[in-house]
Amino acid sequence: MKLHHVCAVILGMMLLCSLSAAQVLVTDSGVDVSIAGPGAPAHVIGLERLSHTITLYTGAKKYGLRYIIARDPEKPGVAIPGEGYIGMSDPTGANWYTGGFFDLQLNGKSIGTTPIHSLTGRSSGNRGTADFVFDAPEALVRIRFVALEQGDCLFAQVLLEPKEEITSVRLRTRCYPSGFISDSERHVMTPVRDFTQGEQADLDVANEWWTLYYDRVYDAGFAGPARKGVGPCSMLWLPEQTESVGFTVAGYGIDTGFALKPDALEYRFIFFDHAGTKNADAMEMLQAHGEALRQELADFVFVDPALTEWPLEEKRAEIERVLATMPEEQEMAANYQQWALELEQHFQAVRSAPAGAIMAEAEAARIIADWEAGLPELRLRDLLNRI
Numbered sequence: 001m002k003l004h005h006v007c008a009v010i011l012g013m014m015l016l017c018s019l020s021a022a023q024v025l026v027t028d029s030g031v032d033v034s035i036a037g038p039g040a041p042a043h044v045i046g047l048e049r050l051s052h053t054i055t056l057y058t059g060a061k062k063y064g065l066r067y068i069i070a071r072d073p074e075k076p077g078v079a080i081p082g083e084g085y086i087g088m089s090d091p092t093g094a095n096w097y098t099g100g101f102f103d104l105q106l107n108g109k110s111i112g113t114t115p116i117h118s119l120t121g122r123s124s125g126n127r128g129t130a131d132f133v134f135d136a137p138e139a140l141v142r143i144r145f146v147a148l149e150q151g152d153c154l155f156a157q158v159l160l161e162p163k164e165e166i167t168s169v170r171l172r173t174r175c176y177p178s179g180f181i182s183d184s185e186r187h188v189m190t191p192v193r194d195f196t197q198g199e200q201a202d203l204d205v206a207n208e209w210w211t212l213y214y215d216r217v218y219d220a221g222f223a224g225p226a227r228k229g230v231g232p233c234s235m236l237w238l239p240e241q242t243e244s245v246g247f248t249v250a251g252y253g254i255d256t257g258f259a260l261k262p263d264a265l266e267y268r269f270i271f272f273d274h275a276g277t278k279n280a281d282a283m284e285m286l287q288a289h290g291e292a293l294r295q296e297l298a299d300f301v302f303v304d305p306a307l308t309e310w311p312l313e314e315k316r317a318e319i320e321r322v323l324a325t326m327p328e329e330q331e332m333a334a335n336y337q338q339w340a341l342e343l344e345q346h347f348q349a350v351r352s353a354p355a356g357a358i359m360a361e362a363e364a365a366r367i368i369a370d371w372e373a374g375l376p377e378l379r380l381r382d383l384l385n386r387i
Helices: 004-023 279-300 312-323 330-352 358-387
Strands: 025-035 047-056 062-071 086-090 102-106 116-122 126-133 139-148 153-162 169-174 184-188 194-196 200-202 210-215 232-235 242-250 252-259 266-273
Touching: 025 116, 025 126, 025 139, 047 086, 047 116, 047 330, 062 116, 062 139, 062 330, 102 139, 102 153, 116 358, 126 358, 139 232, 153 358, 210 330, 252 266, 266 279, 312 330, 312 358
Parallel strands: none
Antiparallel strands: 025 047, 047 062, 062 086, 102 169, 116 126, 126 139, 139 153, 153 266, 169 252, 184 194, 184 210, 200 242, 210 232, 232 266, 242 252
């Protein structure tokens, strides 16, 4: 067998082993840079556009989480959201909007104008995680999305480390129920009411803590003149973190506004894209399991074992053993030594106190991603050196 065939077989076996070990498959698109053209919001056309997507595939559902902004060379250090900056590209791109479904505002300012510090994704145990970290003027912010093995939803956590007094925390979500449809009949259902297109709602947060967004005409599978219905979407939150929730049932996209308690500093949500699910089935699920989902959200452990339990000493011993067969890779060895020292510091910061944990975790996640990215090739080279 020729050498390149041997390499291909070995690499394929290594990839198969890595995939079988991962319970939630996490993929990173990397940063894509383009020029915003026709079809983009008018204020970003002609500007450099950055897009970066982390995809979490649970085995039952695929959720794509996307960071997208524009940059203007005349405004250095400023991110320019188009219609938003955190979007959901999968499973549909329409329900929770791919162009921006999640906008967090602190003290009246969107964090989206602050360039993202890091977007990282990883798989560990029975979960996949995507972290959006922002070093905003008001606070360090981490928005963490977690998908569980064979799960059909996303658990979300907003965590704040204030730099100044936080007097206002608001969230705006956006969806296009069942698709980008104009000849629609939009509805929003809560545990106790159903709001029809055109109605304005101010929810009773003690008793209304989930919302189902659906289209009565474009149910899942319904084929209209130009569009096909994909199914509804929904979200759930904790009443104790919430001051008020309101929306207008618009005929195209629906924005929901949350006023959150500013002293809480941690906020939790669940997002469902019910693509392929009939309205009635989604309603039945939420009515039957809403209370259990709320309790699951309240009890959910957002601590990421991929970071807190990453075996640094084991990994360091492996890389020293592998690089021992490659004396020419002095620069690579120095990189790994430096990463190991930095990881020791970041793990200590995470363990010692909550303050600073967001940035320490973000830096640790970035280093671990770089560390792991280089391992498959190094392992293969080490194996071939020993043949």
